Amino acid sequence: MNERICSLVILGWEIAVARAMRPVLMDHPVVLESQGRAWAVSTEAVEEGARVGMRIRDAQRCSPTAAVLERDASAALEEFKAFVAAIHEVVDELEVVAPGEVAFRAGSATRAYGGEQGLIDHILAIAPVVPVLSLPGSGGARAGVSVADGRFAAATAARLAGARSVSMPGSGPPAGSAIVPTGTAGEFLAPIPIETLGQEINAPDLIETFLLLGIKTLGDLAALPVATLMSRFGQPGLLAHQLASGSDHRPLLLSRLDSPLEAECELDPPVDNIDQLTFAVKSLGDRLAVTMEQSITAARALRLEAIDEQGFTHTASWRNDGGISSAAERARWHVESWKLQGGICRIRLLPEGVEAERGDQLTLSGIEGAIDPEAELRAERAVSRLSALTATAGVFRVATSGGRLPHERASLKAIGSEGLRGEGISSRSSSGSSSVGRTMNDPPWPGGIPSPAPARIESTVLAIKELPEKPGELAELPSISGRSIASAVGPFRYRTRWWSPEGGFEREVWQVALDDGTALLVSHDSAGKWIVEAIYD
């Protein structure tokens, strides 16, 4: 089942920002231009016939009085940060989809605010604190908030709610909200025009082809056989079908409002000893490495800034190919080359070229990006073809999870439109050590059964009432009949998820070796059944 996603969309955000910077345009038709076309159009200009995507000349013809401004994406994003910071008070992790649009998992916030409607009300109450939206008329912006299964359904519902919004009491923008009940995303999306997909899939030709084929709504598309779409349109066709049918499994690209990605420290008294300075840089590097790991980001390069007693700033930058925590050595080389005018009283370490950590690695040849692209493409195509056989086969990738029992330490994630490189996938480092292995072993999981994990899952209920205190005959076992227990270790008692309404389980686990050398993981549950959980095959 898709995750419940809360989506907030502020329609006309960029127009509102442009008006906030030029208050004289507050009630004036405005068209934002990008690459010769209308990127955003104010409601006043829309009423006069201008539309998003029009050539600027055509938009001006429709709305001769409209002020045409160059789109300023960075200003729009900068202004939106205030809103994002306010929403971070409600949720820890969210995705900024675009300036004026955020999405986040509704789960925990829903519980905290007394249900999905409570969460929506709380989000809408935040809007007036944002400077742009606190202007009279809110610059023409309208807010829509919704909760639905999957990000596409949530964003679509939020846009529709925003378009139908009504003015709120107080100084906030007109706002609307919608809740799409669990499991009804497909029904909700069915009557919506197919062009809506353009907001999620950057394939105008595909949507145009759908229209030419007579597919007018998302429901029309969802009714088509997925295998046919796959064979005709490939991966984009599959993604379009998934979105249209309300099974949007794309993960959110979540980020946190962390402390700024830099590390700084004062040195008092000022330091002129290179060893001391190197040590200070090392501790900064360690701090920065932790911060970046938490924010799942990576830096292409690092810059060190040092201010000496005379107020001179010394800087050095280097490519971050040895890890942030190894910054000290690189810093030493640079500090030795500086002509210092006294001791250093402040140092800062800053990441440059920050991007999402994708777990990329050097290949075996040591050259980044030298992975055979053809092999990758072949594998992706094979996964696409297998995904099309959804009724027959399920395609999964293996991901780490946490737990004491071998079943819990790793799980399978269905491969959807994101292909082989899904969220949370990390490769191995070139040294051969596995980040996966580290993740598996990082949590303490006291009392867990350590490696090795059994290779095969079984679920054979044994026809015995209890395992003897001392290993004995297990003659009645259906699959291992006649083989006696050579040795057994246990019981290891586990009581898990006792707080869960679905109920956890309580069981005792044994490692059992039979006289023919077979090793099993056997459990005894609270109902008194003995079960072969897994086999060390």
Place this chain on the structure above:
Amino acid sequence: MRGSDLPARSPHPISKGTIAPPAELNSLLPEELPLGGIGVVSAAPGHGGSSLCYRILAAGNEAGGYAALLDPRGNAMPAALLESGVWPDRFVLVRIRDLDAPRGILLRGLGALLDGFSLVGILDPQLLKNVPWRRVAARARERRVLAVVVGDGAGDASPLFRMDLSEPQWERDSGGLLSGRSVWVAVSGYGHPRGERIHLGGSASEGIDGRPGCFT
């Protein structure tokens, strides 16, 4: 000498059409393991057949290839796969939801696996009804894919691993828990037939003796 006492060979780029075998098979397979064809792991349940298959798939990942495991019954343990050393971004697990699906659909899926991956593991081949294994072998040879089938019934194999005489080993220092096993492995259909007892341990990245290449 135990197989895992031998040093792991340096990874061998898969583009050469061969892979370095898992370290514990070093003395059994002195040459590189060639891609192209069907290899069979013949072992009674509980004697390490699945684990050896997982390790060979991981060796393929190590060499830069993509690997897939066809698991008709859906009982491969994900944690064991990760411990064996498969790379999550170059590995997929395929489960068959409908074993009674028309033969053509199963073959299409199998064909897609052979077309897309350098190594394909197949568990429980007896569940795949009416699969023309000779044609599968021919496709695998053509595509230079090594299909590692765990269990009998897939026809001629090269190489053929027979595994037997498993002996569990218990770790006295950690409360007597299972730490690994030793098992007899014989290889034929690949150079001179050989056989030896090898040690099977825990995680590939943190083996019992600090060396990769142990399997469960």
